[in-house]
Amino acid sequence: MSNARPSTTEQYSDSSAAREQRDEQTEPVTHEVECPECGGAVAREADRGETVCEECGLVVEADRIDPGPEWRAFDQQAREERSRVGSPTTKTMHDEGLSSVIDWRNEDAHGNALDPRKRERMKRLRTWDERFRTKSHRERNLKQALGEIDRMSSALSLPDAVRETASVIYRRALEEDLLPGRSIEAVATASLYAAVRQTDTPRALEEVTGVSRVDPKRVKRAYRYVVRELGLAVDPTGAEAFLPRFASDLDVDGAVERRARELLAAAREQAVHSGKSPVGLAGAALYAAGRLVNQPVTQAEVSEVAGVSEVTVRNRYKELLDAADEPVPA
DNA sequence: CATTCGTGAAGACGAAT
DNA sequence: ATTCGATTTCACGAATG
Numbered sequence: 332m333s334n335a336r337p338s339t340t341e342q343y344s345d346s347s348a349a350r351e352q353r354d355e356q357t358e359p360v361t362h363e364v365e366c367p368e369c370g371g372a373v374a375r376e377a378d379r380g381e382t383v384c385e386e387c388g389l390v391v392e393a394d395r396i397d398p399g400p401e402w403r404a405f406d407q408q409a410r411e412e413r414s415r416v417g418s419p420t421t422k423t424m425h426d427e428g429l430s431s432v433i434d435w436r437n438e439d440a441h442g443n444a445l446d447p448r449k450r451e452r453m454k455r456l457r458t459w460d461e462r463f464r465t466k467s468h469r470e471r472n473l474k475q476a477l478g479e480i481d482r483m484s485s486a487l488s489l490p491d492a493v494r495e496t497a498s499v500i501y502r503r504a505l506e507e508d509l510l511p512g513r514s515i516e517a518v519a520t521a522s523l524y525a526a527v528r529q530t531d532t533p534r535a536l537e538e539v540t541g542v543s544r545v546d547p548k549r550v551k552r553a554y555r556y557v558v559r560e561l562g563l564a565v566d567p568t569g570a571e572a573f574l575p576r577f578a579s580d581l582d583v584d585g586a587v588e589r590r591a592r593e594l595l596a597a598a599r600e601q602a603v604h605s606g607k608s609p610v611g612l613a614g615a616a617l618y619a620a621g622r623l624v625n626q627p628v629t630q631a632e633v634s635e636v637a638g639v640s641e642v643t644v645r646n647r648y649k650e651l652l653d654a655a656d657e658p659v660p661a
Numbered sequence: 662c663a664t665t666c667g668t669g670a671a672g673a674c675g676a677a678t
Numbered sequence: 679a680t681t682c683g684a685t686t687t688c689a690c691g692a693a694t695g
Contacts, residue, residue, distance in 0.1 A: 551674095606675095606684065629664065640687050645666065 469505065476501050476519040483523055486542040487534055497526035504557050513553050517545045521554035528565045533572040535610050537638055570595050570604065570612035573637070577617055580636040581628050590620035597655040607647065611639040615647030623657065 437445045477498055484494045501522040510518060520543040527534045540547040558565060571592060578588040594616045598604045604612055614637030621628045630641045652659055
């Protein structure tokens, strides 16, 4: 009782001290703003966090938007690289971890019990404080994740529909409390990959993890987890889905692609394709088709665009020709 | 010379226990 | 958590054009 440390009044002084410190670091000294009332110079009073006209004393509310970079460590993952994107919305802009913490004890600064009226009041405050905190936490989380999804999407030049889907998936993951234990970026990447799968916009997992900053293993785990917990319907990607893009990257014409499609169909008939990586299959089909149509591409090229080894291309394409009952061309 | 082809050891992964 | 089976990759050398 005697040491009622974290009382509300004390917290206030704490946070204002912290605010001063932050202002020293990041706040530019002066503002080139005119007072809308009298046209005089406007100065910022750092210690109070107010912007006040020196002439008439008008408090210029608009200038309370912090012009400087104000972020510190968001959470463990996001520390580097986040240059503040977009305009700050006042809603999410409240002070970073500097907000007052309301003590749970019903005592005042001296350790005396509060009277019932004040107790009631404190209780209400706690409730709202809690709501506000968790809400804003989620919003920051979401904002960062969506930014991440956006970044990766453009890096992969994915259509907007995929971003939409990815966003929806991420939101659901967030709703269902799937985040704890996983990094935001990992789940964001996983969501994007899931979206890619669902929308039949063929990108291999490797390509997606390639533009992510997260360890591929973690992404994969997050992906499995999210798919299972959310009950997402993702059917296995067929090799055919990769044909158009690879064909385009390889600069082969439609005849090759069509032939490749036939080869894959034949392979499917004979179930030669189970357990094999779709990308390898697609690449090999194009390689084989290229030879059949007398418009050959090298294994190295195929290996490059498909992101599999030449060995895999070799093995696959032999199997494909075999299944299609085609002779190996000279 | 470039490309293709085959091989065996090693790693990664999913499934089953 | 470990083990097992299948697949892929790597590195190499040989064959082919």
